Amino acid sequence: MTSAHDTPAHDTPAHDTPARDTSAAPDLDVLVAGGGAAGLAAAVTLARSRRAVTVVDSGQPRNAAAEGVHALLGREGISPAELLAAGRGEVAGYGGEVRSGEITAVRRLEDGRFETTVSTAEGETTLTARRLLIATGLTDELPDVPGLAEGWGRDVIHCPYCHGWEVRDRSILVLGTSPNSVHQALLFSQLSADVRFLEDTGRGPGLDADQARMLAARGVEVVTGEAAGVESGVRDGEDRLTGVRLSGGGLLSAEVVVVAPRMLARTEAFDSLGLRLEENPMGQFLSVDPAGRTSVPGVWAAGNASDLSAQVGAAAAAGTMAGAQLNAELVMEGL
Incomplete structure (x- = not known):
């Protein structure tokens, strides 16, 4: 287990790491699958309640490609990597553990515990x-348009709230x-007058x-066609997106492409x-x-x-909410 002494000083809460006797209870109170913002926040809440908690994280955050995290009060623009590093330090500082790895199988034991x-x-x-x-x-899950994934x-x-300010006043193609x-086109039309x-x-x-x-009321021009691929070229000394090529051969020039992916929870x-x-449509x-309870008790x-x-x-x-409710549930179970 990582201790507070192994954590960089700027990541460690200003307190002594609380001691926890695990000799009589070798199993974890809570296993957290995933070390993003939700998982780390839950782990901090649980560790602060002196729960035995371990986070297992595969190191593949969804927002890894983003330059910064936005609309996060007090940490506006922080890089995703820096935010997660700080969160891991906070978990460790309260006696929790973060492990690098991937959960490949889970089974429920007869006594109700989970073996992973x-x-x-x-x-x-x-x-366990x-x-x-x-x-x-x-x-x-992106549409099958060549070049989309490379620019993702x-x-x-x-998302206009995650990236909109950064692309304001640019030519945007939805x-x-x-x-x-x-819905995306309507929201992005608030950020640029050049949205198609x-x-x-x-x-x-x-x-x-x-x-x-x-769309017409918001000044969004509608073009009909089928996207054949996203094209790029050198702009301001960098390789940047230049537009979308249509199956008929024409090029719709744009600096930014907006697409709605199909989002699938990682639950395999x-x-x-x-x-x-x-x-839902997303x-x-x-x-x-x-509170975060699923259809399966204990999960x-x-x-x-x-x-x-x-x-x-x-x-x-x-x-944070799930962590607090989990602690309360375990307290009541102990009664």
Whole structure:
């Protein structure tokens, strides 16, 4: 277990690391799957309540490609890597543990505990916990347009609140490949006067009359065609996006492409538990109550695994709530 003495001073809370006697209780109170904002916030809350908590993180944050985290009060613009490093230090500072690895299998024991198989660089290990918190985030499934993935998080974006200020007043092309695409175009029209909408005839649902009127009212030009690929070139000395090539051969010039990915919660390792999933136009996610309880007793979820639209601040808040409720549940169980 990482101790407070192994943590950089600027990451460690200003207090003595609380001692915890684990000799009589070798199992974890809570195993947190995923070390993003939700998982780390939950772990800090649990560790501050002197719970035996371990975070298992695969090191593949969804926002790794982003230059900074936005709309996070007090930490505006901080790099994703720096934010997570600080969070890991805080978990360790309160006596929690963060392990690098990936949960590959979970099974429920007869006594209700959860036995998890964790794959690490050193091999496989097994961790057993009284409760399980899933904070594994989601996977963005992009339309099959060549070049989209290469620009993802830089010139190819999806969220006006995550990236909008940074692309203000630029030429923006919204790909109409999703039921959410019109909503994206309306929001991005608040940030730039140069927004166009590609009604992708090969992938998207198409526009109805009301949607066409809304786009026109916001000054968004509608172009019909099928995206064949995203193109780039040298601009200001850097390789940057230049537009979208249509299947007919024409090029729609743009500095920024907006696309709505299908978002899928990362739950494969937990399928054996029989968790209930829900779907909406954005994608698929774990069904939870307001505190984070899933459909399976003892299993909780927080962050993008259960809320596809949660930004970093909302994910961290959900993790804090889940951590507090988990501690309370364990206290009551102990009675």
